[in-house]
Amino acid sequence: MVAAAFADFMQQVVSGLASGGVYAALALALVIIHRSTGVINFSQGEMATLCTYIAWTLTVNHGWSYWPAFVATVGFSFLFGVVTHRVVIRPVERGNVLRVVIVTIGLLIAINGFVVWQWSGEPQALASPFGTDTLDIGGVIVSVGDIGTIAVTIGIVILLWLLFQFTKVGLALRAAAVNPNEARLVGVRVTWMLALGWGLAAVLGAVAGMLTAPSVGLDPQMMQPILIYAFAAAILGGIDSPLGAVVGGLTLGVMLNLIGVYVDFVGAELKLPVALLVILVVLLVKPSGLFGRPEVKRV
Amino acid sequence: MNPNLTRVTGFVGFALLVVLVFLLPEWISTFRAQQFAYVGIYLIALLGLNILTGYTGQISLGHGAFMAIGGYTTALLMAGNEQFGQEGLLGIGGGMKDVWTIPIAGLVAGLFGLAFGLPALRLSGLYLALATFAIAVALPSVVKRFEEFSGGGSGVNLFGLPELTAGIIPVDIAGRELVFNDWLYYLCWSIALVLFGIAWLILRGRTGRAFRAVRDSETAAVSSGVSLAHYKTLAFGISAAYAGVAGSLFAIATTFVNPDTFPIALSIFLLVGVVVGGLGGLSGLVVGAIFIQFLPLWAQGEGVASRLPGFIVDRTKEPGAPAIIYGIVLILLMFFLPNGVGGLFRRAGQTLTRWRYSRSG
Amino acid sequence: MTTLLELDQVEAHYGPVQALRDVSLTVSEGEVVAVLGANGAGKTTTLRAISGTVSRSGSIELAGKQIRGGPEAAAKAGIAHVPEGRGTFVELSVTENLKLGAYTRRDRQVKEDIARMSEYFPWMVERGGQRAGTLSGGEQQMLALARALMGRPRLLLLDEPSLGLAPMIVREFFRIVRELNEKEGLTVLVVEQDARIALRSSSRAYVLEVGRVALTGTSEQLQGDESVRRSYLGY
Ligand SMILES: Nc1ncnc2c1ncn2[C@@H]1O[C@H](COP(=O)(O)OP(=O)(O)O)[C@@H](O)[C@H]1O
Numbered sequence: 001m002v003a004a005a006f007a008d009f010m011q012q013v014v015s016g017l018a019s020g021g022v023y024a025a026l027a028l029a030l031v032i033i034h035r036s037t038g039v040i041n042f043s044q045g046e047m048a049t050l051c052t053y054i055a056w057t058l059t060v061n062h063g064w065s066y067w068p069a070f071v072a073t074v075g076f077s078f079l080f081g082v083v084t085h086r087v088v089i090r091p092v093e094r095g096n097v098l099r100v101v102i103v104t105i106g107l108l109i110a111i112n113g114f115v116v117w118q119w120s121g122e123p124q125a126l127a128s129p130f131g132t133d134t135l136d137i138g139g140v141i142v143s144v145g146d147i148g149t150i151a152v153t154i155g156i157v158i159l160l161w162l163l164f165q166f167t168k169v170g171l172a173l174r175a176a177a178v179n180p181n182e183a184r185l186v187g188v189r190v191t192w193m194l195a196l197g198w199g200l201a202a203v204l205g206a207v208a209g210m211l212t213a214p215s216v217g218l219d220p221q222m223m224q225p226i227l228i229y230a231f232a233a234a235i236l237g238g239i240d241s242p243l244g245a246v247v248g249g250l251t252l253g254v255m256l257n258l259i260g261v262y263v264d265f266v267g268a269e270l271k272l273p274v275a276l277l278v279i280l281v282v283l284l285v286k287p288s289g290l291f292g293r294p295e296v297k298r299v
Numbered sequence: 300m301n302p303n304l305t306r307v308t309g310f311v312g313f314a315l316l317v318v319l320v321f322l323l324p325e326w327i328s329t330f331r332a333q334q335f336a337y338v339g340i341y342l343i344a345l346l347g348l349n350i351l352t353g354y355t356g357q358i359s360l361g362h363g364a365f366m367a368i369g370g371y372t373t374a375l376l377m378a379g380n381e382q383f384g385q386e387g388l389l390g391i392g393g394g395m396k397d398v399w400t401i402p403i404a405g406l407v408a409g410l411f412g413l414a415f416g417l418p419a420l421r422l423s424g425l426y427l428a429l430a431t432f433a434i435a436v437a438l439p440s441v442v443k444r445f446e447e448f449s450g451g452g453s454g455v456n457l458f459g460l461p462e463l464t465a466g467i468i469p470v471d472i473a474g475r476e477l478v479f480n481d482w483l484y485y486l487c488w489s490i491a492l493v494l495f496g497i498a499w500l501i502l503r504g505r506t507g508r509a510f511r512a513v514r515d516s517e518t519a520a521v522s523s524g525v526s527l528a529h530y531k532t533l534a535f536g537i538s539a540a541y542a543g544v545a546g547s548l549f550a551i552a553t554t555f556v557n558p559d560t561f562p563i564a565l566s567i568f569l570l571v572g573v574v575v576g577g578l579g580g581l582s583g584l585v586v587g588a589i590f591i592q593f594l595p596l597w598a599q600g601e602g603v604a605s606r607l608p609g610f611i612v613d614r615t616k617e618p619g620a621p622a623i624i625y626g627i628v629l630i631l632l633m634f635f636l637p638n639g640v641g642g643l644f645r646r647a648g649q650t651l652t653r654w655r656y657s658r659s660g
Numbered sequence: 661m662t663t664l665l666e667l668d669q670v671e672a673h674y675g676p677v678q679a680l681r682d683v684s685l686t687v688s689e690g691e692v693v694a695v696l697g698a699n700g701a702g703k704t705t706t707l708r709a710i711s712g713t714v715s716r717s718g719s720i721e722l723a724g725k726q727i728r729g730g731p732e733a734a735a736k737a738g739i740a741h742v743p744e745g746r747g748t749f750v751e752l753s754v755t756e757n758l759k760l761g762a763y764t765r766r767d768r769q770v771k772e773d774i775a776r777m778s779e780y781f782p783w784m785v786e787r788g789g790q791r792a793g794t795l796s797g798g799e800q801q802m803l804a805l806a807r808a809l810m811g812r813p814r815l816l817l818l819d820e821p822s823l824g825l826a827p828m829i830v831r832e833f834f835r836i837v838r839e840l841n842e843k844e845g846l847t848v849l850v851v852e853q854d855a856r857i858a859l860r861s862s863s864r865a866y867v868l869e870v871g872r873v874a875l876t877g878t879s880e881q882l883q884g885d886e887s888v889r890r891s892y893l894g895y
């Protein structure tokens with residue numbers, strides 16, 4: 001009895017980690033852009049959806065298999081992010097941040113429109129690269145898809161961490177984000193670093209989209225709820241903390257799953273409000289999120 | 300610019316607006332009058348949001364939620380609900396005339412705003428934006444969950460209720476017979492103009508200065524004796540009250556409320572409207588409100604399509620195209636009007652002054 | 661002596677505000693030159709004009725070549741600018757700060773150079789992992805200097821290194837600058853409000869007054885002239 005209940009619980013945790021991994025990837029994208037450009041990119045989800053449609057087109061219309069399409073889409077998304085920054089964001093970067101926020105909202109609307117225009121609003125199916133098998137690990141039944149999703153997110157987070165921590169360009173990216181004026185003085189081309197940050201963020205979004213589509217189905221609105229979860233996860237972890245985004249995403253994924261299943265009163269309807277409420281309470285205790293440093297106010 | 304002159308141009312501009320508002324229905328169809336009534340409603344919400352975001356510097360991504368509170372207050376006071384029956388909320392409502400519910404809706408939303416402003420004090424910047432966003436995101440599912448109280452997903456219908464001042468039967472106001480749309484237009488704009496004046500009075504005085512001090516530097520505001528807690532909470536309260544009135548009128552205008560009447564997109568469009576109108580100014584907000592109401596319609600219309608190159612024209616009729624146009628226009632506006640329409644007005648005003656001085660001097 | 665840096669009739673603006681009007685000065689290879697003047701005289705702006713962080717006009721030549729473009733170009737040309745208020749990356753570690761100093765270099769000796777910094781700053785290497793923001797003010801100023809050296813600059817620009825530091829640390833700082841100049845032939849243009857210490861470490865000096873060069877001469881001359889000292893240098 002107890003063992004069965006435990007196995008059940010673990011199953012919920014694993015599937016929570018899988019969706020949490022997707023939130024974490026998108027939250028990390030938000031954090032990267034917030035660190036460099038100082039805004040929340042509202043179009044992050046739509047950019048991801050667009051990229052996922054590219055992958056879908058490659059697999060369905062051109063007969064590619066999943067992984068080559070995955071790699072090609074990652075490449076496309078990187079360029080897409082870089083170009084978006086150069087063309088749309090850079091012209092408004094100086095001055096009031098709300099201007100940039102509105103531009104990202106404009107992007108959200110335009111990209112969503114483009115996706116509907118190009119691919120219609122019909123839901124599509126993107127095949128899962130991991131199949132639909134399940135594994136039995138000591139009585140805990142987990143789906144291979146979930147394990148795969150977790151593995152890919154962990155892999156991409158580690159790759160990014162290596163990039164930021166151990167390469168020259170990663171160091172320059174961090175320097176440009178924390179202190180652009182000094183970075184220029186040592187010769188870092190800051191605007192290109194910001195564009196690069198947008199490129200990496202777009203890659204993270206595309207990966208999140210390609211991992212999400214097989215389970216929830218591909219449609220133009222696919223990433224909108226996920227963007228909300230990612231936003232919440234990034235804030236929970238601390239909007240400037242990459243580690244916080246990952247922990248926040250995973251926590252939120254598991255929390256949503258467990259609340260939905262174990263708290264009767266909540267059920268499926270109130271999952272989101274309750275999760276947001278929990279985050280608000282966390283914020284009231286730690287106003288800069290779990291891993292964020294308190295803002296230093298200048299007089 | 301010379302402050303006296305600013306005040307004079309302000310007065311003249313406002314007087315022109317009042318005249319224009321009251322003459323407009325003579326020139327337009329009642330169908331258009333309804334659309335302009337919504338402009339008035341958005342203007343009220345934008346005035347409130349600008350007090351919070353433009354003047355006090357606190358970003359809200361959830362003003363749609365305060366509109367929802369206002370809208371539901373009005374709906375429940377008029378129609379009652381299952382739980383309390385026709386007795387209505389606390390025995391007051393269910394059967395209240397629509398116009399009387401408007402101030403109550405403002406008050407209720409304002410109280411919610413004050414209550415929310417208190418915990419929000421601990422948050423700043425994006426964290427506050429998330430908190431407000433969270434409320435707007437969560438509200439629809441909360442409303443659906445508490446069905447007996449709120450009517451759940453199917454909402455509250457006001458259509459045909461005797462509590463509506465004007466309905467299918469026209470209403471007689473000061474000797475003039477007004478059909479529903481015209482009545483709605485005058486109702487919304489009378490309230491909008493009064494609230495415009497009140498906002499102007501609030502912002503030009505001590506309170507307005509304190510709000511701006513909070514925005515420009517919280518630390519400096521504290522050291523110059525402005526109580527942060529007091530003014531931030533107050534800004535939330537006033538702003539939410541404006542949104543509540545707007546929501547109440549919205550419910551009367553659509554004669555219906557349900558959770559989807561106030562979607563998260565509404566909150567985001569309000570922010571767009573404030574930025575397009577110009578943060579920290581009032582005059583541009585009228586254009587911001589027009590923008591929210593008419594740009595989506597314009598983007599769908601034939602007007603845009605006919606100006607595009609031939610090979611695209613056909614495809615602009617496909618779904619998605621209006622959204623592309625809308626998004627691009629929004630981005631271009633931010634490129635070319637960095638300070639919104641209000642900034643444009645200010646520049647025009649300055650040019651005018653210079654021109655006057657150079658002629659007289 | 662060959663001329664390394666030459667400014668000819670340089671002007672600079674912050675929006676509508678003109679901060680420099682007609683500044684001309686030269687620095688020869690291997691020299692330490694000081695720029696002095698009261699608060700707001702345009703000392704910082706002079707350095708900014710050289711490193712391209714303010715919009716400017718007139719001619720600025722490094723070793724006979726015009727310097728154009730922003731600070732990235734200046735860094736590439738071999739100009740290291742230690743700005744006012746230290747300008748370290750407080751969120752990054754000491755070693756990362758040093759690595760960033762070598763950002764424009766393409767050679768493979770960056771690691772050796774980091775190790776060599778212990779010659780001048782013995783504490784620095786073993787505390788390489790520490791966040792720069794947790795260093796003391798004096799240590800941060802030393803780190804800013806070390807970071808500038810990591811670029812193997814042809815010209816070092818120092819902006820008020822003494823600001824907010826204890827006299828003993830200021831003396832140590834200028835001792836290191838002199839040593840670098842004597843041993844490695846480093847060319848330095850240093851801005852200071854503290855004229856006394858700057859004149860002791862430099863061979864020549866310029867005095868700025870409201871965006872113009874009011875006075876120039878060897879440091880000995882300026883130090884020796886009572887009236888100059890009183891009216892311009894304030895000691
Ligand atoms: N960022 C700025 N914006 C506008 N004016 C500035 C700015 N920085 C400096 N100034 C003005 O330029 C002049 C020279 O300043 P600066 O070069 O910093 O002087 P110093 O370093 O000698 O104290 C001063 O009048 C100052 O007010």
Ligand SMILES: [Mg+2]
Binds near residue numbers: 703
């Ligand atoms: Mg200075």
